[in-house]
Amino acid sequence: MENKITQVTLKNGMKVRLKEIHTAPIISSWMWYRVGSRDESTGTTGVSHWTEHMQFKGTKKFPANVLDKAISREGGRWNAATSRDSTHYYETMPADKIDLALRLEADRMNHSLFNPKEVASERTVIISEREGHENEPLFRLTEAVQQIAFRVHPYHHEVIGDMADLHAITRDDLYDHYRRYYIPNNAVLALAGDFETKTMLKRIKELFEPIPKGETPSRLARPEPDQKGEVRFSVEGPGETTFIQVAYRFPSATHPDYFPLQVFDGLLGGVSGLSSKTSRLYRELVDKEYAVEVSGWAEATIDPYLYRVTMITHPKRKPEQVIAALDAEIKKLQDVLTSKDELKRAVKQARAVFVYGSENITNQAFWMGYVEMFSSYEWFTTYLDNLAKVTPQDIQRVAQKYFQPASRVIGIYVPKGNEA
């Protein structure tokens, strides 16, 4: 993949990342803000996600419902999402229509209305979104694991927010949040596709540079104290299926151990984007009938977060047996050096997934902005090289350091049949 990009900071502090790709008449534009659920205090959990919803509820220039229709009319694809550390909005458009997306993002960076009537109707939409999540056993379990893993750090709560806060958040809570975080010096705009950099940059300056700079918001940072001893708990709910989630502490995306841990994850749970039926956990847990499904999952985050192994218990096993089988597999990685061939294989897998990803302009624009939320573009361009540098000794060391029972949380979803 060609990685040459243009990186510019506008006079008001907004960062711009541009990458020309002339394979199809398409441009993808991603606007990122440094705000997410980790910036929320008790009482207003979910405010970042709700603010994201309100960004579709209109400005004077683009009233509610005009904005999404305007993008769709041009054949564009658009969406937005809120995560723990960031919030993003994207539009992928026919190349000659991208100006609409840029005008829209510039406008809603500081002209959104937050009309009280729209706030009221969106409240029930978001409550409905949460109720939909609550229907899923795995959401109930995942949310509980997170709440137990983080007592102090705001990674404690789910992005959607707690139901009590969704009932209590006011229009002013939302608007204050918007004004505080939606400022150019807290934003990154990334575009990839069929444009000429000079012309595009000129247009971006015209639209975004007049937006006044604000006070750069500080981020809520309450480090989670070390966990002293394993925590096991259960949640109960309807159904016949037992889910288990085991969460280990994982360092931030910029920690030197992040790359060995990525390779470790590929060996243990499989490389994301592939079928993962020859991962160690699949062979030992699914193939040997401890679990029906198993997956490993880590997120690139600013502060230390979690590595989670999620399993569906095989009907003939008890959760303790499944956890013991997982422990045995982790112990192997701690005790026995991984072969160099196995590491080479993991790197080839990651390279293939990278190549597939570069077929898609939207995906390339995504990466330019996403990495800025926790690191810089270099993180992305050196990713494969950093994976290739990982040694068997590194794998053993991180397995021993991060995968100790004393710092993990184990949650079990106990099914109570159909009468729960």
Place this chain on the structure above:
Amino acid sequence: MTKNSAKPSLPGVEDIYRVTLSNGITVLARSSFNTPSISMGGYLPAGSIFETDEKLGLADFVSSSLMRGTQTRTFDAIYNELESVGASMGFDSGVHNLSFGGRALVEDFPLLLQLLSESLLAPTFPKSEVEKLRVHMLTGLALREQDTSDMAAMAFDRMLFEGHPYSRPADGFVETIQSITRKDMQEFHQRYFGPKGMVIAIVGAIDPKKAAEALENVLGGWQVPGQVGAPALPACKPVKKTVKHHHVLAGKSQSDLVIGMIGPRRKDPEYFSASLGNSVLGQFGMMGRIGEVVREKSGLAYYASSSLNAGTGPGSWEVSAGVNPANLNKAIDLIQKELRRFVKSGVTKEELADSQANYVGRLPLSLESNSGVAGALLNIERYNLGLDFYQRYEGMVRGVTRADVLETARKYIDPDRLVISTAGP
């Protein structure tokens, strides 16, 4: 807007290579050298339409077993070959077809074809693997039992397509999955798998002729003299009056609803009128008119949209939403009102123009990746659309009038003859 801008490149007669292998398999190929990768997709007529009611889920079970062991490789060996090079491949089963797809870096394309051929021609259905899969399928059914949207959709199909193959869930029921034997699977494979009716699309960094030659080498020799062809689809029974069904699922925070009727087939001349009408009804912008009244104005649901599932036979045309159990009837009323409005006055000039612009504008996006193009080529073949379909597409979309949409809406939608299926507390 730029001096070196890319040209729209829609697949057409001049760059789709279509050829029939010596045993009748149809191949469509198109090259794209933007990335060193290849996508493959295809299908053959070996879907659940061949199953009896007693063995429901058999086609699905067979498709899940194809890569669980072949005459030359074990399950682990197959996946080890694939995953070691970052390639992937999979099979899936629908009512009419067994479908497959895969991708690999270009240097690993021969491996992908080899494994495709082995899985199709020489699966062994190893006993231990079949039993493991059976547990996975039963677990899937247990999860389905607890899923409000799955349960609402299943009851909807049962009522809408009564007595028709589309009424049956392709993943079967607990008792049917338990009754399926290895012998059933072997027989299914022997009878229905073969080159007749099979189609493969290859898209990526390869010369199309070379791709077809490679396929001839691995699959051209496959002969199945007695391959049984698909039975004709029976007619659907018309819905005579609105029917309602609620499936009780305790302990849930949200109810799901599906409201709908029978729509057109993909090959029917009014397909584009129905599709554009559906876009206005429940797709365009934030889920069309349905999204507007149920979500934006009333705040009743996070998702509320409509879909048109036109395929080989007449598919469903349905509205679905997830709402708080207390708001279920309110949401149903709003949706019924929208359907009445839709058949009474159709769509406005502006609404139709919006959806037409959306259909034309989004085409390059859907054809951006190799897998997107492979899907488009299979679409052309399955519904006999013509190799120039995507080049004629804009004209067909723009040719639909308000009167066409209204006529089509009235042909298929009768607000007094709906199937309404809900699931929740």
